[in-house]
Amino acid sequence: MLKAGIDMGSVMVKCVIVNGETIIAKSAARNGPMPEIIADTVLQQALKNAEIDFSLIEKIVCTGYGRYIFTKAHATVTEISAAAKASFLLSGKQRCLVIDIGGQDTKIIEVDHNGEVVDFLMNDKCAAGTGRFLEMMAGVLGTDLHGFGTLSLKAERPVTINATCSVFAESEVISLLAHNEKKDNIAAGLLNAIAGRISTMLNHFQSQIPVFFCGGPAEIPGLKQAIEKISGRNIRIFDNPGFVVAYGAALCVFPQIEPI
Amino acid sequence: MIRISVARRIVQIICFVLLVYGGYIFKDWKESAETSQQKIFPTLKAPEGSVSTTQFEKGSILWPSGATPVIENYPPSLVCRFNPKGGMFKACIMHFLSENLTWQTSFKYLLPYITLFIALCFLLGRVWCGWVCPIGTVGDFLTYLRRKMNIPVRRFPERFRLNLSITGYSLMVIALAISTVIGMPNYARFQCYWFLPYCQICPARLICPMFGLIKPNWKDFSTGITTCFTILAWIVLGLFVAAFYFGRRVWCHMCVVGLINSWFNKGSGIELHKKAIKCIKCGYCADACPMGLTAMYQLNRDAIYNQAGCIMCMRCVEVCPRKGCLNVSFFGKKIGNMQRRTLDAKKVSEPVRRNVA
Amino acid sequence: MQKKFLSQYEEMLLKNLKCSSSDSDNIPDHVLVEYMKKSNLSSMEGFYQEILDFERNGIDNSEKPVGFFCNIVPEEIMLACSLRPVRLCCEDYGCGSKGEEIVPGDICPVIKSICGKFYSNTYDNLEVVVIPGTCDPKAKLAEILSPVKQVYFLDIGRNSEYLGNVDVWEKKYTQFFQFLKETFHCNAGRRQLLSACKLTNARTEIFRSIYQLRAEQPDSINVFDYYIMMYAGFFMKVEKWNALAGKVYRQAKQIHKFVDKPRVLLAGTPVIFPNFKIIDVMEESGLKMAADLQCISFGRFYNPVLIDEETEAGILRALTLKDIAGSMCPCMLNLEKLVNLMIDTVNQYKLDGIIYYNLRLCQVFELQTALIRQILKEKGIPFLSIKTDLGKEDTGQLKTRMEAFREMIESRKV
Numbered sequence A: 001m002l003k004a005g006i007d008m009g010s011v012m013v014k015c016v017i018v019n020g021e022t023i024i025a026k027s028a029a030r031n032g033p034m035p036e037i038i039a040d041t042v043l044q045q046a047l048k049n050a051e052i053d054f055s056l057i058e059k060i061v062c063t064g065y066g067r068y069i070f071t072k073a074h075a076t077v078t079e080i081s082a083a084a085k086a087s088f089l090l091s092g093k094q095r096c097l098v099i100d101i102g103g104q105d106t107k108i109i110e111v112d113h114n115g116e117v118v119d120f121l122m123n124d125k126c127a128a129g130t131g132r133f134l135e136m137m138a139g140v141l142g143t144d145l146h147g148f149g150t151l152s153l154k155a156e157r158p159v160t161i162n163a164t165c166s167v168f169a170e171s172e173v174i175s176l177l178a179h180n181e182k183k184d185n186i187a188a189g190l191l192n193a194i195a196g197r198i199s200t201m202l203n204h205f206q207s208q209i210p211v212f213f214c215g216g217p218a219e220i221p222g223l224k225q226a227i228e229k230i231s232g233r234n235i236r237i238f239d240n241p242g243f244v245v246a247y248g249a250a251l252c253v254f255p256q257i258e259p260i
Numbered sequence B: 001m002i003r004i005s006v007a008r009r010i011v012q013i014i015c016f017v018l019l020v021y022g023g024y025i026f027k028d029w030k031e032s033a034e035t036s037q038q039k040i041f042p043t044l045k046a047p048e049g050s051v052s053t054t055q056f057e058k059g060s061i062l063w064p065s066g067a068t069p070v071i072e073n074y075p076p077s078l079v080c081r082f083n084p085k086g087g088m089f090k091a092c093i094m095h096f097l098s099e100n101l102t103w104q105t106s107f108k109y110l111l112p113y114i115t116l117f118i119a120l121c122f123l124l125g126r127v128w129c130g131w132v133c134p135i136g137t138v139g140d141f142l143t144y145l146r147r148k149m150n151i152p153v154r155r156f157p158e159r160f161r162l163n164l165s166i167t168g169y170s171l172m173v174i175a176l177a178i179s180t181v182i183g184m185p186n187y188a189r190f191q192c193y194w195f196l197p198y199c200q201i202c203p204a205r206l207i208c209p210m211f212g213l214i215k216p217n218w219k220d221f222s223t224g225i226t227t228c229f230t231i232l233a234w235i236v237l238g239l240f241v242a243a244f245y246f247g248r249r250v251w252c253h254m255c256v257v258g259l260i261n262s263w264f265n266k267g268s269g270i271e272l273h274k275k276a277i278k279c280i281k282c283g284y285c286a287d288a289c290p291m292g293l294t295a296m297y298q299l300n301r302d303a304i305y306n307q308a309g310c311i312m313c314m315r316c317v318e319v320c321p322r323k324g325c326l327n328v329s330f331f332g333k334k335i336g337n338m339q340r341r342t343l344d345a346k347k348v349s350e351p352v353r354r355n356v357a
Numbered sequence C: 001m002q003k004k005f006l007s008q009y010e011e012m013l014l015k016n017l018k019c020s021s022s023d024s025d026n027i028p029d030h031v032l033v034e035y036m037k038k039s040n041l042s043s044m045e046g047f048y049q050e051i052l053d054f055e056r057n058g059i060d061n062s063e064k065p066v067g068f069f070c071n072i073v074p075e076e077i078m079l080a081c082s083l084r085p086v087r088l089c090c091e092d093y094g095c096g097s098k099g100e101e102i103v104p105g106d107i108c109p110v111i112k113s114i115c116g117k118f119y120s121n122t123y124d125n126l127e128v129v130v131i132p133g134t135c136d137p138k139a140k141l142a143e144i145l146s147p148v149k150q151v152y153f154l155d156i157g158r159n160s161e162y163l164g165n166v167d168v169w170e171k172k173y174t175q176f177f178q179f180l181k182e183t184f185h186c187n188a189g190r191r192q193l194l195s196a197c198k199l200t201n202a203r204t205e206i207f208r209s210i211y212q213l214r215a216e217q218p219d220s221i222n223v224f225d226y227y228i229m230m231y232a233g234f235f236m237k238v239e240k241w242n243a244l245a246g247k248v249y250r251q252a253k254q255i256h257k258f259v260d261k262p263r264v265l266l267a268g269t270p271v272i273f274p275n276f277k278i279i280d281v282m283e284e285s286g287l288k289m290a291a292d293l294q295c296i297s298f299g300r301f302y303n304p305v306l307i308d309e310e311t312e313a314g315i316l317r318a319l320t321l322k323d324i325a326g327s328m329c330p331c332m333l334n335l336e337k338l339v340n341l342m343i344d345t346v347n348q349y350k351l352d353g354i355i356y357y358n359l360r361l362c363q364v365f366e367l368q369t370a371l372i373r374q375i376l377k378e379k380g381i382p383f384l385s386i387k388t389d390l391g392k393e394d395t396g397q398l399k400t401r402m403e404a405f406r407e408m409i410e411s412r413k414v
């Protein structure tokens, strides 16, 4: 059975096409002012990659912040359930914690040995500690997300960033730059700040559960290590972390949830 | 269902009438009761040379208003020997113990009485205090008067209540010691003054006859000792009445019979349960308790909780605003919902069907 | 209250405040009408009418109205003095931004809106405002409001446990009674107190019925109607509220609406009209609020005045106990009670989960969240804590959470 999962994040739109439980194609694009059209293009792209026709797709499940926007979807599901579903499968059907850093929010999901969500935590209204925040900071440092990570790996003496609010963090970074602080130290400091927040959230959960990491920012070099260092837990990153949620959505069958 | 405090009032009044006026009411029944009783319970009699209540003349402190009681038995509440016409029951357990210690009655004869007493205690615990005892009823009546006079209640600290019970226990020990001593052949000559020392100062001795429409033995100034006892009895009675100006059931903290009864409160057939998860720590129960007990409120786990001081009035069960938090059971069987009716939300007319997918 | 000290500034304050907030177009009627449309009960009309009247005309002063906050101010005492208690708690976004002219923006949103409302004309008729010292902002509020109104500060401390504090509460209540009697020259006593208690007990009885009905069939009275009723209870006369609520209950009882959606318990910050964001989102996400543990509804109405001693002091004592029982405020020492109530309510009505609602910036609600979460997790009760403020911009995020919560509950049930 062919299914498509679309993750309409605030930054990226991702699409995964699965056959049963195996991924046969994926594609992604940056989200923009016309999310529905973007979603459609991403879906078409994925279909092209998979070399199949749209009519073969039996179910399209939409997730993410903009899940109600895409009208072609047969069902919607929240990122949390989708991430849990996918992580459960990818982690080899075990009890696990999933850190999912998205563009707008960071969540930690606890999945039990049946693959059900038992508990989840989400950061609050504030943007600090999310993908968007990192992107902003990378922008201030004049690089992109990947470059930001690489910078941080070179740091010798990471600075301490105190501000928890993204706006204040930005001004703090700017003032640090003005004081001739090295960029790599600042980058490492920012990553540490975020890792600190995530670790705090992680500490709400029991320590012996294995932790997995998904979401686009998981690919940033150094972030995983920073979290590991602060929280003292082993973290594993899924392959293609950005697509995990879309994959989960494709696997979710919640026929009872109609798009509203 | 009738409210529990109303039910209690009714039971109290009925018991009061039966116990205090029993001597009048069951006058004709006396004969048959006596004969049937003698089959199981041996008649306890004063041995040769010992004093017994019946010897006292009118005007002396221990004058028993003449007649013998209907039933020669000792239930666990202040059922006084000095009730008019002998009353319904023989007397309270304190009377029983003092008398027989003095008489040095052999244990063989006492056994049936003691067994019955303990059985009754185990059956109902201090329900006897909360629901039956005439002196308790008088106390509740005084409290009622206080409330009508708009006088606020004083709540006594734990320490004070503890001291009262210590006083009670001391009185008990002293009274029983005196009774034993005067039972010894060498000291037999003291018997006529020191017989039943506790009865001589017990407020029930004065109160019960008063309600029974006969003149109680107010005073006996014939000798120094009787004068002392007369004055002591007055003081105790005065304190008894005055205490109700301040608090509820003050006397019951030091009542010797109540104290004996309280030993059996734990493990008696009637039990108070608490379901801790339902408790919201509101203190309704602690506040309404006539004995000022806060243990029900403080309890933090599910438990059966019969405290020594509790008189099983079940006021706490009635006022607890959380349904199912406090419960009463009788030999393990839960007695239905005792909560105030007004608190019970109206039943939804049709049971709810819940789909469980 | 340092009235003298403040009175120097009074004129200045008033000039600054009144003119800037004189446009008293408070809540647009259409918000109310929208909720009215969602209602399935014709008998609810009375409540909507009352609220409309109130928002347009303020409180009429035919009976001396006295404003108060929080459950711990005993309404019965005011009723006994034949005053009209008006509860002033308010979570109005419009008023909130007005309030920012007087108080800092990052203070408790309730205080903010109250300040806003006070310096508009809504509460012009109030004779006295009774402010309890439950939390620090309230204490300061007493001073902020004192140039505008006569304020009575009822400080009962932070311990709402019987053994710890009941005597202090009782004493404060007695003083408060004395104050009202002197201020309004009435000689209320035992009889008046008793009849006031009878009134509120009748209210308790109706509320309990409604609460139970909703717990079993949350759609019989929908959640908006429910909170509208609670809000109307802020300023309506008790007799009138009782009569109307009784009607609503009788009508709702006939309807057997039976929903197959997760039923949850809503605890935490009170939901006060017009800030219905959280219940809006809940409804949209397919969660049914079946029961609540909030101060404006459960805390205020659920516990009866049980008079043990019918003396004047005894009645005041009973009022104290009722308010101790009803204090859901996180400012008090009552976590054990709150957690017990949560677990018990969930068990009793077989609810599916608990949503704990924090109105952002009231730190105390937030403070205890982690602790509650831990305990409930051990008990295996699904728990979601929501943190938000008066603004509407996070509706999408809230919805994601609520939906995820619903999916979590549903997947568990299967």
Ligand code: SF4
Pocket (backbone or CB within 6 Å): B078, B079, B080, B081, B082, B091, B092, B093, B094, B095, B198, B199, B200, B202, B203, B204, B205
């Ligand atoms: S006087 Fe007191 S102790 Fe003696 S029999 Fe009567 S109640 Fe018992």
Ligand code: SF4
Pocket (backbone or CB within 6 Å): B076, B077, B078, B128, B129, B130, B133, B134, B135, B136, B251, B252, B253, B255, B256, B257, B258, B259
């Ligand atoms: S404790 Fe009170 S109720 Fe019990 S026997 Fe003594 S006087 Fe009676």
Ligand code: SF4
Pocket (backbone or CB within 6 Å): B285, B288, B289, B290, B291, B292, B293, B296, B309, B310, B311, B312, B313, B314, B315, B316, B317
């Ligand atoms: S604990 Fe309850 S039953 Fe016992 S005396 Fe107190 S109110 Fe009565």
Ligand code: SF4
Pocket (backbone or CB within 6 Å): B278, B279, B280, B281, B282, B283, B284, B285, B286, B296, B297, B319, B320, B321, B322, B325, B326
């Ligand atoms: S009355 Fe009931 S709920 Fe209140 S403290 Fe006592 S046992 Fe707990």
